[in-house]
Amino acid sequence: MDSKVKSLDLADQGRRKIEWAESRMPVMMEIRRRYGETRPLEGARIAGCLHVTKETAVLVETLRACGAEVSWSGCNPLSTQDDVAAALAASGVSIFAWHGMNTEEFYWAIERTLEFEPNLTLDDGADLIFTVHNAHRDLAAKIRGGTEETTTGVHRLRAMAGDGKLLYPVIAVNDAETKWDFDNVYGTGQSSLDGILRASNVLFAGKNFVVAGYGHCGKGCAMRARGMGAHVIVTEVKPTAALKAVLDGMEVMPMDEAAKVGDIFITATGMKDVIVRRHFDPMKDGAVVCNTGHYDCEINIPDLEDLAASKRDVRPANEEYSLADGRRVYLLAKGRLVNLAAAEGHPASVMDMSFANQFLSLKALHEEPERRALGVYDLPESQDQDIARLKLETMEKSIDALTEDQIAYLTDYAAGT
Numbered sequence: 001m002d003s004k005v006k007s008l009d010l011a012d013q014g015r016r017k018i019e020w021a022e023s024r025m026p027v028m029m030e031i032r033r034r035y036g037e038t039r040p041l042e043g044a045r046i047a048g049c050l051h052v053t054k055e056t057a058v059l060v061e062t063l064r065a066c067g068a069e070v071s072w073s074g075c076n077p078l079s080t081q082d083d084v085a086a087a088l089a090a091s092g093v094s095i096f097a098w099h100g101m102n103t104e105e106f107y108w109a110i111e112r113t114l115e116f117e118p119n120l121t122l123d124d125g126a127d128l129i130f131t132v133h134n135a136h137r138d139l140a141a142k143i144r145g146g147t148e149e150t151t152t153g154v155h156r157l158r159a160m161a162g163d164g165k166l167l168y169p170v171i172a173v174n175d176a177e178t179k180w181d182f183d184n185v186y187g188t189g190q191s192s193l194d195g196i197l198r199a200s201n202v203l204f205a206g207k208n209f210v211v212a213g214y215g216h217c218g219k220g221c222a223m224r225a226r227g228m229g230a231h232v233i234v235t236e237v238k239p240t241a242a243l244k245a246v247l248d249g250m251e252v253m254p255m256d257e258a259a260k261v262g263d264i265f266i267t268a269t270g271m272k273d274v275i276v277r278r279h280f281d282p283m284k285d286g287a288v289v290c291n292t293g294h295y296d297c298e299i300n301i302p303d304l305e306d307l308a309a310s311k312r313d314v315r316p317a318n319e320e321y322s323l324a325d326g327r328r329v330y331l332l333a334k335g336r337l338v339n340l341a342a343a344e345g346h347p348a349s350v351m352d353m354s355f356a357n358q359f360l361s362l363k364a365l366h367e368e369p370e371r372r373a374l375g376v377y378d379l380p381e382s383q384d385q386d387i388a389r390l391k392l393e394t395m396e397k398s399i400d401a402l403t404e405d406q407i408a409y410l411t412d413y414a415a416g417t
C-alpha cells in the first residue's frame with residue numbers, strides 16, 4: 001500500500017501507543033470482535049481525514065478488521081502523531097500524514113486518499129468532502145455517503161445542504177449525544193488543559209482563565225480549569241449560553257473587558273477573529289493565549305505578528321511575542337487545536353464512544369440498499385442509548401429500567417395529582 005509518513009522507524013513506538021489505546025477502548029474492541037467475523041464492511045472503500053492519533057488508529061484498524069479498505073490523511077497540519085502514522089503504514093494502511101505539514105502538503109495528502117476512489121468518506125472539519133465537491137465532482141456520484149466528526153464541519157455541511165450544494169448524504173456524527181456531550185465536553189476539557197500545561201507549565205490556581213465560547217468544548221475547559229483553582233471568565237455571543245455560564249457560577253463579560261484581566265485565554269467557538277488586535281493591546285505581560293476550536297482563525301495571528309517587535313520559541317508549542325512596549329504574549333501551538341498540537345488529543349476512553357458512532361454510521365451507509373437522499377442526517381437516538389449502555393457495562397455500572405407500568409404512566413394523560 002502506498003503511504004507517506006515521517007519515518008517508519010517509529011512504528012514500534014506507535015504500535016505500543018495503539019495497544020495502550022485499545023486497552024482503554026472496550027466499546028471499539030467489542031465492535032471489532034462482533035463484526036470482525038461477519039465483516040459487514042466488505043466492499044467499503046473509506047477515505048478518512050481525521051487527526052492521526054492512537055485512538056484514530058484503533059478506529060482505522062477496526063474498520064479494516066471488519067472488511068473495509070481504508071486510505072487516510074490527517075485533518076490538521078500539527079495533530080499527526082508520527083509514531084502512530086508509522087505503525088499504521090507498517091501494517092499496510094495507505095496513509096499520508098506527518099506532523100508539521102504545510103498547507104500544500106495537507107491538500108496533497110487529501111488528494112492522495114481520493115486516488116483509490118472511495119465509496120465512503122469520513123471527515124473531521126469537512127476538508128475532504130469539500131475537496132471532493134470542488135475538484136472531484138464525478139467521484140461524488142459514486143460515493144454512498146460521508147460522516148462528519150466535528151461541530152465546525154457539521155455547520156458548514158448543513159449550510160451546503162441548505163443551499164442545495166451537497167452532492168452526497170452525510171451523517172452528523174458530532175451531533176450524537178454520545179459524541180457531542182462527552183467528547184467535546186470531557187475530552188476537550190481535559191486534553192486542552194493538558195496541552196496548555198505541556199506547552200507552558202503554568203499554575204492554574206488563582207489565575208484568571210478566560211474561555212471564549214460556552215458551548216460544549218468551552219464548558220468542558222471552564223469546568224476543568226475551575227477544578228484546578230482558576231477563576232473562570234466566560235465570553236459569549238449567545239444569550240442562553242452566557243446565562244448558563246452565569247448560573248454555573250462563571251463570571252461573564254465581553255472579550256474587550258476580559259482581555260484586560262485574563263492570565264490564560266482559550267478560544268472554543270468555531271468562529272474567526274475572537275481575539276484580535278484590540279484585545280492584544282491591553283493584555284497583561286505574560287498572558288498565555290491558545291485555541292481549541294477547529295481552525296486556527298479564532299485568534300487573529302496576523303494581528304499579533306503585526307504588533308510584535310520580535311518573537312522566539314521558548315518551549316515546544318510556545319512562542320513568545322514581544323510587543324513594542326515590552327509586554328510579552330505567549331501563543332501556544334500556533335493558534336491551532338492546543339489539545340492535539342501540544343498534547344495527545346482526547347483520552348482514548350472518550351474517543352471510544354465517538355468512534356463507535358463513526359463505525360456504526362459508516363456501516364449503516366454501506367449496508368443500506370439504496371443511497372440516502374441528499375441531506376445531513378442525525379443518528380438515531382437508539383444508537384446513542386446502545387453505545388451508552390455498552391460503555392456503562394464496560395465500566396461495570398448498572399442502572400434501573402422502567403417497569404411496564406411506569407412506561408404506561410409516561411403517556412397517561414388521565415393521571416393527575
Ligand SMILES: NC(=O)c1ccc[n+]([C@@H]2O[C@H](COP(=O)([O-])OP(=O)(O)OC[C@H]3O[C@@H](n4cnc5c(N)ncnc54)[C@H](O)[C@@H]3O)[C@@H](O)[C@H]2O)c1
Nearest residue numbers: 150151152213215216217236237238241269270271293294
Ligand atoms: N479541540 C478539539 O479536539 C475539539 C473537539 C470537538 C470540537 N472542536 C471544535 O471546537 C469548536 C467548538 O465546538 P463546540 O462543540 O463547543 O460548539 P458549540 O456550538 O457547542 O459551542 C460554540 C459556542 O461558541 C459561541 N461563540 C460563537 N462565536 C463566539 C464569539 N465570537 N465569542 C464568544 N463565543 C462565541 C457560541 O455562541 C456557542 O455557544 C468547533 O470549532 C469544533 O469543531 C474541537
